[in-house]
Amino acid sequence: MAEGPVPPDENDRLRELHKLEALDAPLDRDFQNVAELAASICRTPVALVNLVGGELQHLRGRVGVAGDVVVGRRTGLCPHVVSGRELLEVRDALADPRFRDDPLVAGEPYLRFYAGAPVIGGHGHVLGTVCVMDHRPRLLAEEQKRALRLLACHAAAMLELRHHARQGEKVARHLEEVADLKHQFLRNINHELRTPLTSIRSYLQLLQDGGLEEDTERDFLQVIERNSDRLLERLDELLLMASLSAHTAAFSPQRVDLAGLTRRAVEEAVAKSAGRDHDMRLRIATEAPVWADPDRLRYALVHLLDNAIKFTPAAGVINVTVTAVPPAVEIHDAGIGIGEEDVEHVFEDFYRSREAEEQAIGGTGVGLSIVSRIVELHGGSVELRSTLHEGTCVRVTLPEAPAAGPPEDHRDPQDRDGPR
Template sequence: MLPPGLLYEEQRLQALQRYDILDTPPESEYDDLVQLAARLCEVPMALISLVDRERQWFKANVGLPGVTETERCISFCTFAIEQEELLVVEDATKDARFASNPLVTGGPFIRFYAGAPIRTEEGFTLGTLCVIDLEPRALSEDQRRSLLALKRQVELLLRLRLQVKQTQERDRQLMESSGDAVFLLDEAGRVVESNPVAARLLGRDAPALLGTSFEELAPESEREPLRRALHTLRSRGTVRLEQGLWSAQGERVVLDIAATLQEVGSSRRLLVVGHDLTEKRRLEQQSIQNDRLASVGALAAGIAHEINNPIAYVLSNVSYLQGWLEELERSLAAVPGFPAHLADVLVEAKEVLSESLDGCTRIRDIVRDMRSFSHASDEALAPVDVNASLDFVLRMAWSELKRTATLEKDYAQELPAVFASESRLGQVFLNLIINAIQAMQSSASRRHILRVRTVREGEHVRIDVSDTGHGIAPEVLPHIFDPFFTTKPAGSGTGLGLSISHSLVRKMGGELRVRSAQGQGTTFSLLLPMGERTLESSSALVS
């Protein structure tokens, strides 16, 4: 355990360090006080001296130009900080404590010293406000009172400094722990500080943001409203707005901003707190898109129903005509001298009816598939025949596929069923096949191939959908499953298809992978578990 004297000294030094004032630049508030002290006490020198472990350092200095500190072991202030009030040395040459002090026997040849201890609210003495003369002298009572009054002003300045420091530290801790993006701007609108959330959202570290104009972080088209908002903030003290900012990756980040004007002494700061709305806006857009798709599905189901009834009549009548024509052909063949050219007409009529029947059957199948695909079926997981599901989707996409590429199917025989939602799995397959067709349509100068392959792989079934299109750039590949990410022209895609497909596959306990080579093509691979899964997976899909 430290002796009481040493224990107090360690606590005193810790108190001094809390003010974080040692070796700071001169400040006019302190300089004014030492000049006033020298004038009131009619001496050439005055100091605000802070006593460190091995030195005394001068926060303010008049009369000792170029001197910022001296060794503590020869300082008068070391004795002064042990006093309750003033330490007054009228003639240092006659005081046993200081007569041989090098500051007395040599330059600056101190003769008179008076020091008023500077104390913290806890009672620790940090240093002194002292006045010095090169001639022996005494202080009047008015001068004593003036020196003590001035030292109280020094104590007040130090308390204010500590409060500001504590406030800044508290603000910094709040910034660091905040879940929102926080920016501290100077009055001109340049970033002075930012927290980790701001750095993460914008993809830039704090040093990169330092000194950046806040307006320049916004897209060009959104800078004028931000400029007006900052002007309002400076004049009214508070402002609220929704603002987009560019990240380093070129993505627009939407923030709900609440900003306030902070005044610390003579300086003004703009505190900007932004709550990230990007995900909320994405979910809103996804909800709108889902509603739109649901409406389109309901419309498609209605149209399919309306087509289904008349096509049934047509199919029935064409089948009847086909049977009637066959019977007519048999009857006429038994008639003697039946003209040969009429026999040729009957053969041609049979071919026309056969083609009509095939076309009507195709329409019926398409309508049936549309109704099945758009039907809001039960989302529960159940065994699904992957090969049959792929054939179903390929029939739906055939009109687009046949004009773009040759279809190659390589289905594993006796492929086990997977445990999935049949309608959702069909949605994933259709999205992958349509994407593949579109990738090949953009490079239609050569004949393309769409390959669809199924194979058993351990306890999973793997489905590969491969195209020979333009491929995906390496820098784009990590983002293709991100919501709203698309490389298609504006209005040509929502950027939700692959994101939703990826989410659906994961909820069915599977995995969606991709590999691509630019100029050669892309392969998406689905791995789906075989056999029954737990009810937990089913509940996750429904949610």
């Protein structure tokens, strides 16, 4: 048996099949109708809608072929249609030296006649065939050949339509998810803003009513101050998110020691969490110079540390490690962790894990998205690994600062094109 040559566009052809998600789809009633119509028009006992993959041939519609038949890439006559790109008609395969040793010709089902038209995708690659076969030698009439070609065109159009329908369903699901996230965000932001505002109003009313002892008034004022700070933090967070999304956030990088910056961020986070009694362990090997905006990077680190504290039970251990090569900060907590299905979404805007929702842990769902954008602004990367009920590890890696001057990406724009 002479194997059909591999077409020159084989890689692109397989990519198109993969993009269309055509090979793994089950039998389809519409493709089955195409096969039945081909068998009826051509008056043959066997007809197929056959997509030719890299290793196997995939029957999307079939007549006269058992459901458990698996055909290899080099078996049969369809691969020759893929290579030739034109309708192939073989009157008697047993008399044709190219095909007489083919297992489907020399053995069961002892095929003799074959006619196949190429199914050509939207990018011009032959994806498979609509073909008919018989157990006796014969030829098709011209009208039958024309019908076979038209059915092949119809099969190609259906592949495209199925693909676009699946893409549409994905877009629809994504829009539903976005709507759900928006509603969740509105609920969260309503809680995050209304709760401190309600507290402020209540304590202000008590102060206005008078008759309180001086120590009590001082305590009330401290509560009002804390809630005011909470409100300002939330508003600053939302404004920063908007500016990062619009690429208008101020960014003033300079040579910074990541080790020293991390130490200050740890001190700030510990001060904010006074009373929770966490065991914050900081390990810094040496100075780790990076080219960074210290305020932006400090914000990202403090937020990650706040998260570690917020999701770790009181007296829990939080390990913070700074490395110099490559410059990186790793924050490993022993908190509630994040479910596997949530990990891939945690850096998305407004996303909150179900653990945070179920345990009513405060937040608007934009913190990790802000962290991701800040790290990206620096040309770095952030990775998160988590195991439910065991803890979470977040690693921020940044480009190393050069010995002198800013990195190429952070030179003044007027200097990037050289002398003028």
